[in-house]
Amino acid sequence: MVSIKDIASAAKVSISTVSYALNGSDRITKETADRIQSIADELGYVPNRAARMLKKRETMLVGVFLTDFSGHFYGDLLFGLKEELNRRDYDLIVCSGRRSHRMIPERAFDGAIILDATFADEELLGYADRGHKLVVLDRELEHANVNQVLLDNKAGATLAVEHLLGQGLSRICAVGGPESAYDARQRMRAVRQSVERMPEASLEELPGAFDKASGYAAGPRIAEAAREGPVGVFCLNDEMAIGLCDYVRTQTSLQIGRDVHVIGYDNIELAQYMQPRLATIDYSKRKWGALAAEQLLKMIEGRPVEQERIYVRLVEGESVGQASL
Amino acid sequence: MVSIKDIASAAKVSISTVSYALNGSDRITKETADRIQSIADELGYVPNRAARMLKKRETMLVGVFLTDFSGHFYGDLLFGLKEELNRRDYDLIVCSGRRSHRMIPERAFDGAIILDATFADEELLGYADRGHKLVVLDRELEHANVNQVLLDNKAGATLAVEHLLGQGLSRICAVGGPESAYDARQRMRAVRQSVERMPEASLEELPGAFDKASGYAAGPRIAEAAREGPVGVFCLNDEMAIGLCDYVRTQTSLQIGRDVHVIGYDNIELAQYMQPRLATIDYSKRKWGALAAEQLLKMIEGRPVEQERIYVRLVEGESVGQASL
DNA sequence: ACTATCCGTAGAAACGTTTCGATAAACCGT
DNA sequence: ACGGTTTATCGAAACGTTTCTACGGATAGT
The missing domain is CATH 3.40.50.2300 (Response regulator)
Structure with missing residues (x-):
């Protein structure tokens, strides 16, 4: 591998001169700098990242x-x-x-x-x-x-719950995220606050882990709830919402957007391709x-x-x- | 930042001894090695990656x-x-x-x-x-x-085209990839061969760029073709297939799986969530x-x-x- | 013409490792 | 007790840069 040394001997200058020249220092005259640069190019010199990291x-x-x-x-x-x-x-x-x-x-x-x-x-x-x-x-x-x-998790979760409430849904389910996830904790807290503000609304929290499987797993309980009237479900992220839709569509005769109302969070690309299109919370x-x-x-x-x-x-x-x- | 030198002086040994000890060389007795190791841990030593890269x-x-x-x-x-x-x-x-x-x-x-x-x-x-x-x-x-x-592009593309032909579709459209893409060239070549083997089958090639927009853009031409009977479309990847489905669904009254038959390639996650489910070619x-x-x-x-x-x-x-x- | 100043280049140390060869102490057999 | 062998550790060079300081020659001022 060609190093600064090879250039130095080829150009008959010291290695420090080469270094200065290649780094565009004004200590070196333009002519020598150009000469060194072209020799470097000719030899195919590329600086060694490790050496530079170490020194700088x-x-x-x-x-x-x-x-x-x-x-x-x-x-x-x-x-x-x-x-x-x-x-x-x-x-x-x-x-x-x-x-x-x-x-x-x-x-x-x-x-x-x-x-x-x-x-x-x-x-x-x-x-x-x-x-x-x-x-x-x-x-x-x-x-x-x-x-x-x-992320403004509080605002997002509030938006989601209020959207459900605004549609006349008063029975709310929320499918949560892992306990360790900060985002999940924040969103769930906002959910509780939003629901509490509406005296006639009820909230049921279901466990989840931010993956499709947990949305699917929440399906049975939600289907059961939906038998007593329409239910609004806020899945704390889109993946779980998709898993839930999967369950509802394949395992029940309930209809999404009529019996079970689902909203997610994140607006992942998949959300817009779901049938029906998944309501969600978006951010850049x-x-x-x-x-x-x-x-x-x-x-x-x-x-x-x-x-x-x-x-x-x-x-x-x-x-x-x-x-x- | 604590270096091998600091450990050496703390342990009253030379830096080479430290290096050998930390790298588990058998030149060093177990006792000194352990002693050095624990001093290193205590000082919170972490080797400098750049230095190691440079030397090794x-x-x-x-x-x-x-x-x-x-x-x-x-x-x-x-x-x-x-x-x-x-x-x-x-x-x-x-x-x-x-x-x-x-x-x-x-x-x-x-x-x-x-x-x-x-x-x-x-x-x-x-x-x-x-x-x-x-x-x-x-x-x-x-x-x-x-x-x-x-990737066995030839086998995959052949599989796709033969699937369409096998359903009785003889009018085939293929939406291509960028000319520069090796995969696209290989797949398209296999498409031509497969269609040519069937005398009664016809092939129309449409340009594409492996993105959703090109699938969508191919829509009008395909819709036109579909007016004269069912047409089988092989999009050289799933994204284009999804774009095409988008067009057909939103801009025409044609039905996918009846008037326009679409198969993609890659089996991306989205494919299974499309309604109707997208046929595709899968590989691990x-x-x-x-x-x-x-x-x-x-x-x-x-x-x-x-x-x-x-x-x-x-x-x-x-x-x-x-x-x- | 002589010192002072400046300018372009060179020399050398340093960054934090690894690893070769050297060295000194301990061991062994006779 | 002695040379020879082994063993544990050390010293120093090297990896490829950057950058501080030194140096010699030219230029300029008086």
Whole structure:
């Protein structure tokens, strides 16, 4: 592999001159710089990333950690992240799995973005203590080296429940997320508050784990409830809503949007292709990513960071209809 | 940041002893090794990745390059890749975008897996010439440092067309992919061959770009054709099939599975949620990833690599029905 | 013409590891 | 008790950069 040394001897200058020339320092005259540059090109020189990282103590890399690679909104989120990072000359690296956690303390990146339930809070705080910059997207953490971009879960869940209530549905079921999920806890809390505000409304909470299977599993109980009249179901994310619709369609003779009214959360791509179209809560995943990137870069560069929040909107769908009285 | 030196002075041994001890060399007695280990733990030592990379000239990292992060089957593919790599102590890093290409010559990984149209063949061959190990998933390249895991596109496309023909459909439309896509070229070639084998069958080729919009765009022409009797449409991937169904459903009074029979390719998750369910060609994306990882590791370790191929199967769906005669 | 200033380049140390070869102490058999 | 062998540890070089400081020669000012 051709190194800076090879260029130095080919150009009959010292390696420091080569380094300065290639990095565009004004210590070197334009002529020598050009000469060195063309020799470098000719030899096909590419700087060694590891050496540069070691010496400069910076990587120009940001790591994003995901629980898995199959999330339905990762595409947009990562797009937003990457755009923003690239504008500032950083590269994005996506990681998943416990094994890769170690890359943070190994200083493989200048900062990391976390949307990964396999990190415990204490683990993240430990990294922050050691000086690593983090932006967390799936929890709230109080630390000088940690910031977050919050989804407005409260507003979203309130919107969802009020949409159901607004259709004349007073019997509400909510299918929850894993206890460990911050988003799930926040959404469920808002659900309770919204229902409590309506004296005539009732709420039943069903357990769930943010996956299709838990939506499906909630099916029997919901079908039972629906026998006594229309029921409005808020699944705390779209995947569960889809699982529930699956159950209702294949295992019961109930009709979605008439007997069982379903609304989800996240507006994943699938939602718009469901028949009937799934009502859901939407927010800009790109913006979420872009803000996360912006915050992280500010931290890395030592600029002040302001708290950001992503707003939500209701997407209507035929999975929620007017309650027939 | 605590380094091997700090441990050395804390333990009153040389840095080489620390290095040997921490790496489990048998040059060091168990007692000192344990002592050093516990001091390292106490100080919270984590090795510096850059330094190790530089010295060892290996990274234990594999990069996978994707055109974007939104592909519908990336989740499974990456899962297969990651599992296999982790079993062998390698970490996976996902990259996208032209900017990140440079990580290959910069020796940021021990090898790379390419499923990314933004790489030109010549670019990849250039890296291979410089000794970088590659596995390509979206093309075929002849080079000692390049291997591929091939999808059986020919078999899949043949299966799809024969399924349509088998339902009594003799007027076939095929919605193609970008000219630059290897998969698209292979599939289309097989389509032509299959249709030609049936003297009474006719084929019309429509342009496409593997995205939903091109499926939608093919809609008018297909609707026109369907006015003269049922037509079988093979969209070279599921996304286009979904776009086409969208058009037919919203812009025409034709019925899918009766007037227009649609089959896709890839069996993305969405396919099973379409109404009617989309017929498609399925193959194991996990296995695809696992084989790619296995090949790359063999190359890195200098073991012989055998050519692999992923097999396909037909998934029936109501989007293709019996042609009413 | 002589010192002071500046400018372009060179030398060398450092970043944090790994690993080869050297060294000194302990062991063994005779 | 002695040379020879083994054993545990150490010293130093190297990986490929960056960057501080030093240096020598040219230019400029008086």
